[in-house]
Amino acid sequence: MARRPTTSRMSYDGVVAVAPVTIPYERFSTKAAHWWIGKALKALSLRTGFEPAEFDGFCVSSFSLLPDTAVGLTQHFGLSPRWLDHIPMGGASGVVALRRAARAVQAGDAEVVACVAGDANHVDLFRTMLASFSRFSQDAAYPYGSGGPNGSFALMTRAYMKKYGATREDFGKICVAQRDNALQFPHALMKTPLTLNDYLSARVVAEPIHLFDCVMPCAGAEGFVVMREETARAMNLPYASILSTIERHNAFKDDDIQLRGGWAVDKDELWSMAGVAPGDVDFLETYDDYPVISMMQIEDLGFCRKGEAKDFVRSHTLAVAGSFPHNTSGGQLSVGQAGAAGGYLGLVEALRQLTGEALGARVVNAKVGVVSGFGMINFDRGLCSAATILAAGGSYG
Amino acid sequence: MAEMSAAASAFAERAKEGRVELQRCDECGAFAWPPRDICARCWSDQLTWTPIAPRGVLLAATALHVAHDEFFKSRMPWRIGTIRLESGPIAYAHLSDNLSEGDAVRIAACADWKGRGVLVALAAAAVAVEDDPKLRELCLHE
Ligand SMILES: [Zn+2]
Numbered sequence: 001m002a003r004r005p006t007t008s009r010m011s012y013d014g015v016v017a018v019a020p021v022t023i024p025y026e027r028f029s030t031k032a033a034h035w036w037i038g039k040a041l042k043a044l045s046l047r048t049g050f051e052p053a054e055f056d057g058f059c060v061s062s063f064s065l066l067p068d069t070a071v072g073l074t075q076h077f078g079l080s081p082r083w084l085d086h087i088p089m090g091g092a093s094g095v096v097a098l099r100r101a102a103r104a105v106q107a108g109d110a111e112v113v114a115c116v117a118g119d120a121n122h123v124d125l126f127r128t129m130l131a132s133f134s135r136f137s138q139d140a141a142y143p144y145g146s147g148g149p150n151g152s153f154a155l156m157t158r159a160y161m162k163k164y165g166a167t168r169e170d171f172g173k174i175c176v177a178q179r180d181n182a183l184q185f186p187h188a189l190m191k192t193p194l195t196l197n198d199y200l201s202a203r204v205v206a207e208p209i210h211l212f213d214c215v216m217p218c219a220g221a222e223g224f225v226v227m228r229e230e231t232a233r234a235m236n237l238p239y240a241s242i243l244s245t246i247e248r249h250n251a252f253k254d255d256d257i258q259l260r261g262g263w264a265v266d267k268d269e270l271w272s273m274a275g276v277a278p279g280d281v282d283f284l285e286t287y288d289d290y291p292v293i294s295m296m297q298i299e300d301l302g303f304c305r306k307g308e309a310k311d312f313v314r315s316h317t318l319a320v321a322g323s324f325p326h327n328t329s330g331g332q333l334s335v336g337q338a339g340a341a342g343g344y345l346g347l348v349e350a351l352r353q354l355t356g357e358a359l360g361a362r363v364v365n366a367k368v369g370v371v372s373g374f375g376m377i378n379f380d381r382g383l384c385s386a387a388t389i390l391a392a393g394g395s396y397g
Numbered sequence: 398m399a400e401m402s403a404a405a406s407a408f409a410e411r412a413k414e415g416r417v418e419l420q421r422c423d424e425c426g427a428f429a430w431p432p433r434d435i436c437a438r439c440w441s442d443q444l445t446w447t448p449i450a451p452r453g454v455l456l457a458a459t460a461l462h463v464a465h466d467e468f469f470k471s472r473m474p475w476r477i478g479t480i481r482l483e484s485g486p487i488a489y490a491h492l493s494d495n496l497s498e499g500d501a502v503r504i505a506a507c508a509d510w511k512g513r514g515v516l517v518a519l520a521a522a523a524v525a526v527e528d529d530p531k532l533r534e535l536c537l538h539e
Contacts (some may be wrong), residue, residue, distance in 0.1 A: 139402055140430065140432070145464050151489075154461075158459055159479075205463045208459075
């Protein structure tokens, strides 16, 4: 696979992310995606002090907007943006929204960009979305019974365990630590403690996937705003700087079964552009649609060697107060998966940690955070990968 | 009739007759799966339905204990797996119960009760889909 030379990339100096907001999730809701996204916009307006008309850029991700796109939303919300984007990348949406919005602001194409992801979840929506998720999925995955990603992830998890020797206990350690974090996070749908024994004895969904390996679909929204650093300073808004980003689609397309993602192609660029090393990182937010995917990210982002995430997990404590704080709000596994907002959850939580706005457990003195995203099981594997390294208040280095 | 692409519908027509055919690129010779409009190797649109060697290797297997569809719900656990077809592509297949990961498998095709074309993996020595009670229900229906 061709690698882009790192020397050609501009920094994101002068552009920042502010105002992390979460609209509290609901397991089921009769409200439309438009309501959830609109609530997030209102929260962004209140948090930043910008009136609706002052947002001249808008970026949205949602699975349940149909028949609307971002275009219809401009009229629905009375926006008149000069920069508009609609990112259908599921779990990679947050990081991709950030990197696109940052370049737009940097280039002067927009001044203040609202980035929002939100989804509805009425009773039959999840099922109907699964059936029509993508053409390849509809034609060559959906007929094989699981009616969703559980079957695909079961096969990936099975192959990963077999090749690298990871165990259910390793996955369980990730899930239990996230639940510990979630118990302090007010918006988490999961409110009761989870023990390793609970995890191990849960009912099977698709071997080796059991109940607590799976996220709970729900409704909700997440958002943040991208603007120039001088604007954030003038408005007295706490902000995070963007040290680097990467994005890749359909990496390693000839692999038999997905055991790695696009981060492994681009990780050197991620670190070199940021000018930091894995040891400088205060916390990591991975995309945790299943714990095996979090382990892949720990490896493919370079926190350990390939196949050694199991050893990494065994040698660290992963809750917020631990040696390697991971998914500090509880992640999707404990907060819930609000559709495309699941692709924003880690980024929004990272922005909270770096701007001193944590709603739950706080990573003490957090200066550098890494967020990664993973999205879209188009057939047998997730196609989208992305990651960013963020720093508190532009003060790093 | 289930929703499917035109290319998947063409596969289903063949699968319904028990023909295991995949699209093959006239220009580069690559077999394609899932059914598509353009070759992913050379971007040719000249894809011809071609019988494949009905063989592959079972790379990973799972047993589903949760499903949305009534057919599968009433037949849990239901086994599926990832197959590397001898002709090249990766595909999912319904599995007969006696298969293990790493096994060489024989590939058959049929149309399921919704008219969707599906691939089925059997022990290499197996004679027919009818030998497996679950796959028989999947493939032989009115
Ligand atoms: Zn070709």
